[in-house]
Amino acid sequence: MPYRAEKPKLAPSSDELRARVPGWGADLDPKDRPAVPRERFDPGASGAHWDFPDRQEEKWPRERSLEHEFLTPVFGTSTPPKGLSGVMRKYSYARYSEGRAAHWLILLAADRVDAIESHLRSFLSLHPDNPVTETGIRSELTHHGISSRIGKKRADLSHLWIDPIIVAGPWVIAGWVVLSALRARGDSRHLISR
Amino acid sequence: MRAMVYRGPYKVRVEEKDVPPIEHPNDAIIRVTLAAICGSDLHLYHGMMPDTRVGMTFGHEFIGVVEQVGSSVQNLTRGDRVMVPFNVYCGSCFYCARGLYSNCHNVNPNATAVGGIYGYSHTCGGYDGGQSEYVRVPFADVGPSVIPEWLDEEDALLCTDALATGYFGAQLGDIAEGDTVVVFGAGPVGLFAAKSSWLMGAGRVIVIDHLEYRLEMARAFAHAETYNFAEYDDIVVELKKSTGFLGADVAIDAVGAEADGNFIQHVTSAKFKLQGGSPVALNWAIDTVRKGGTISVMGAYGPVFSAVKFGDAVNKGLTLRMNQCPAKRQWPRLFEHIRAGYLKPSDIVTHRIPLEHIAEGYHIFSAKLDDCIKPLIVPSAR
Numbered sequence: 001m002p003y004r005a006e007k008p009k010l011a012p013s014s015d016e017l018r019a020r021v022p023g024w025g026a027d028l029d030p031k032d033r034p035a036v037p038r039e040r041f042d043p044g045a046s047g048a049h050w051d052f053p054d055r056q057e058e059k060w061p062r063e064r065s066l067e068h069e070f071l072t073p074v075f076g077t078s079t080p081p082k083g084l085s086g087v088m089r090k091y092s093y094a095r096y097s098e099g100r101a102a103h104w105l106i107l108l109a110a111d112r113v114d115a116i117e118s119h120l121r122s123f124l125s126l127h128p129d130n131p132v133t134e135t136g137i138r139s140e141l142t143h144h145g146i147s148s149r150i151g152k153k154r155a156d157l158s159h160l161w162i163d164p165i166i167v168a169g170p171w172v173i174a175g176w177v178v179l180s181a182l183r184a185r186g187d188s189r190h191l192i193s194r
Numbered sequence: 195m196r197a198m199v200y201r202g203p204y205k206v207r208v209e210e211k212d213v214p215p216i217e218h219p220n221d222a223i224i225r226v227t228l229a230a231i232c233g234s235d236l237h238l239y240h241g242m243m244p245d246t247r248v249g250m251t252f253g254h255e256f257i258g259v260v261e262q263v264g265s266s267v268q269n270l271t272r273g274d275r276v277m278v279p280f281n282v283y284c285g286s287c288f289y290c291a292r293g294l295y296s297n298c299h300n301v302n303p304n305a306t307a308v309g310g311i312y313g314y315s316h317t318c319g320g321y322d323g324g325q326s327e328y329v330r331v332p333f334a335d336v337g338p339s340v341i342p343e344w345l346d347e348e349d350a351l352l353c354t355d356a357l358a359t360g361y362f363g364a365q366l367g368d369i370a371e372g373d374t375v376v377v378f379g380a381g382p383v384g385l386f387a388a389k390s391s392w393l394m395g396a397g398r399v400i401v402i403d404h405l406e407y408r409l410e411m412a413r414a415f416a417h418a419e420t421y422n423f424a425e426y427d428d429i430v431v432e433l434k435k436s437t438g439f440l441g442a443d444v445a446i447d448a449v450g451a452e453a454d455g456n457f458i459q460h461v462t463s464a465k466f467k468l469q470g471g472s473p474v475a476l477n478w479a480i481d482t483v484r485k486g487g488t489i490s491v492m493g494a495y496g497p498v499f500s501a502v503k504f505g506d507a508v509n510k511g512l513t514l515r516m517n518q519c520p521a522k523r524q525w526p527r528l529f530e531h532i533r534a535g536y537l538k539p540s541d542i543v544t545h546r547i548p549l550e551h552i553a554e555g556y557h558i559f560s561a562k563l564d565d566c567i568k569p570l571i572v573p574s575a576r
Binding site for chain 1 (some may be wrong): 203204220284293301302310332366396404406417457470497527558
């Protein structure tokens with residue numbers, strides 16, 4: 001069909017569509033579309049009654065992108081950087097711009113370190129991490145875990161086996177490291193006592 | 195207060211946290227009455243977005259009641275029922291002055307490439323989100339709006355992101371009367387993009403997914419033709435056949451970073467985080483759309499590189515349009531469509547989950563159990 005000039009007639013007529021689909025064509029005119037044009041200069045439209053916002057108090061040295069001239073006047077205060085992951089995050093912001101892959105890769109690595117640090121820290125608290133309750137895995141039993149998958153043509157079934165490795169892998173590795181450390185300590189004591 | 199807390203990839207729990215304080219004269223503290231888990235929250239849950247910190251509370255879709263306001267707030271008072279757009283924005287910077295609220299330059303110190311988003315990692319500003327009993331809302335005179343009396347609470351909630359984003363995605367497609375529109379992804383944003391495409395005058399709307407229950411919803415809710423890509427050796431060829439070998443005029447990517455359909459692409463991005471996102475849906479969009487056509491990207495991707503087929507996009511002369519949706523800008527027209535009965539967003543809600551059971555909620559949504567399409571979080575329920 002595209003080998004000739006006319007566009008193939010693939011759709012029902014507009015009258016048919018108007019009769020079949022509620023609201024068909026209500027925004028046919030681009031003037032009715034709120035995102036058209038994309039940019040509309042109208043500083044008063046937002047409700048802001050300031051030229052530049054008051055500055056929020058900076059209660060700790062807030063990490064920021066090198067591509068910003070200064071700390072933005074308002075910012076989130078969730079989860080300040082801490083531990084080794086915090087050192088990595090602060091280094092990434094201080095050293096690399098958003099344009100450098102190293103910036104993002106260090107942040108991703110810091111996320112993994114943060115998870116390990118937090119799991120270990122939780123075991124020293126009254127609220128240790130619980131991989132059963134925190135993964136919500138019990139819903140496999142209560143919300144049709146088997147029938148949601150068996151007999152279905154789901155593309156995600158081909159890589160389902162990877163998820164338990166990703167979730168449980170760090171716990172298994174951590175257990176192996178702790179066990180190895182304890183064994184090594186036992187061996188060294190044995191050598192000393194001999 | 196009780197709040198959802200991230201504990202590392204695939205792990206969340208509910209913890210006791212302090213009620214957030216006023217940190218800026220134009221802040222408000224909102225008591226959350228209803229929240230949602232967004233498909234893009236799953237990218238955080240799976241550990242894909244850089245600088246997602248253990249201890250953060252997610253949630254960028256929420257409504258609630260004003261509990262406290264800062265000294266400079268003029269438009270809201272305690273007790274107001276409000277809907278809050280997922281964008282944190284100042285209303286006065288270069289971008290906000292041009293209506294690009296999702297690109298605000300005054301709220302995200304961590305990155306200049308993205309504005310502020312509630313509960314969406316430090317890459318989006320480090321704000322705690324609304325999957326909790328209380329949340330801090332900056333720029334209370336700019337973002338939140340009082341919920342109209344006639345508007346259902348669940349419909350209001352879905353206007354804060356999913357509906358607004360789907361509607362915005364259809365607009366970016368620049369749809370003309372009679373156009374063929376292919377929507378990749380039958381999740382909430384894809385369903386709303388498909389439904390909105392008719393409002394723009396589409397002649398055909400085709401939705402692609404691999405979950406049959408979602409395709410059923412696409413047929414029933416969005417009046418769309420559907421294809422389950424898992425049933426075809428090559429979905430691009432099927433779509434070419436279906437469009438007289440011309441291709442679609444417009445393609446909308448409503449999948450984003452965890453797109454399935456190619457084992458290597460999915461695993462290297464969603465599982466091993468070697469790409470900013472799996473570009474399967476985006477590449478299918480590039481292949482499917484006709485030369486000179488338009489692609490609208492609504493799926494969320496991380497800031498790291500992805501293996502996108504730019505050569506074909508160039509050679510086909512495509513127009514690629516994308517942005518995070520400036521949600522509040524869509525509301526007046528969306529309210530008209532909801533009042534007229536053209537849109538009933540809460541029709542796609544499948545699960546209402548107490549905050550205390552949010553770990554199960556995330557797993558059900560992530561693993562696509564129980565025909566889940568849109569799960570809501572109810573902080574007051576037990």
